[in-house]
Amino acid sequence: MKKSWSKISILLISIIVFSCSGINNEYYPTISKNEVGELRGASIGMTILEVKKIEDIKFLKSEMGTYLHYDYPINMGNSYTVAYDFSDENELYEIELTAFFDQIEAAETLLEDYKNTFNKKYVQQKDAEDGYLIWNANHGGKNIEVAMKNESDHYGLLNIKIRDLDY
Numbered sequence: 001m002k003k004s005w006s007k008i009s010i011l012l013i014s015i016i017v018f019s020c021s022g023i024n025n026e027y028y029p030t031i032s033k034n035e036v037g038e039l040r041g042a043s044i045g046m047t048i049l050e051v052k053k054i055e056d057i058k059f060l061k062s063e064m065g066t067y068l069h070y071d072y073p074i075n076m077g078n079s080y081t082v083a084y085d086f087s088d089e090n091e092l093y094e095i096e097l098t099a100f101f102d103q104i105e106a107a108e109t110l111l112e113d114y115k116n117t118f119n120k121k122y123v124q125q126k127d128a129e130d131g132y133l134i135w136n137a138n139h140g141g142k143n144i145e146v147a148m149k150n151e152s153d154h155y156g157l158l159n160i161k162i163r164d165l166d167y
Contacts, residue, residue, distance in 0.1 A: 022116065024109035031072075031080050031099060031110070035117060037140075038162045039095050040082060044142045045164070046092045051084050066090075077102030093167040101156030110158050111150045118146055142166065 023029065033054075037043035041054040048068065052060075055070050062069035066086040073079045080099040087093050101107050115133060119125055122135035128147070135146040143165040151157040 024112045025106060027074055027078065027099075027106070028110060028113040030074065031097070032114070032117070035121070038144060038146070039097060039160065042084065042092065042095055043140055044092055044095075044144050044162065045140065047090050048084075048086055048092075051092060055082070078106065087167060091164075093164040095160075095162040097160045099156070099158045101158075104152040104156045107150050107152045107156030107158040110156075111148065114148060114158075114160060118148070122146060136165070 031040075033040040037046075042051055048066075051068060055068070056072075059070045059072050060068065061071045066088065068084040068086075070082045071079065072081070078099075078101050080097060083094075083096045084092055085094040085096075099107065099110055101110075111133075115125070118133075118135050122137040122139070124135065124137075126134050128134050130149075132147045132149045137144055137146075144162060145165050146160070146162050148158070148160045151159055
C-alpha cells in the first residue's frame with residue numbers, strides 16, 4: 001500500500017510541476033535545450049566552432065564543410081534532428097529542427113510550447129498560406145524569420161526553420 005501511495009504522489013507532483021511551468025510537451029526542455037539565441041543556444045551569425053561547442057559531439061552525424069547535422073534519440077519512437085547551414089564566410093544562416101514522435105499529439109503539444117516561446121521572443125506571428133506559423137524579427141542585428149509547421153500525418157512530425165533573411 002505504501003508503494004502505491006508513493007507512486008501516486010510522484011505522479012501528482014509531476015503533473016503539478018508540468019502544469020505550473022506552462023510546458024505542454026515533456027520533451028520540450030530536452031529539445032529546446034535553452035532559450036538563449038534563436039534555438040538551442042544557437043544564434044544566426046555564429047561560427048561552426050561556436051555551434052559545435054553547444055551541441056553534443058557524439059550525436060554529430062554529418063559534417064560537410066558548411067553543414068552540421070545532429071541526430072538525437074529521445075526514446076523508442078521519438079527523436080529529433082538539428083541541422084545548421086553556414087555561409088562561405090563561416091556564419092550560421094539557417095537552423096532546422098525536425099522532431100519525430102510516435103504520437104501525433106506529441107508534435108501538437110511541442111508546437112504549442114514553441115509557439116508560446118516564439119510569441120514571447122518575437123511577438124508578431126502570422127500564418128502563411130502553406131500552413132507555416134511565421135515570425136519575423138531583427139534579433140541580434142540580424143533580420144530573421146522563424147517558420148514552424150506541424151507536418152504530422154500517421155506519426156508526429158514538427159519542423160522549425162530559422163533563417164537569416166539577408167543571406
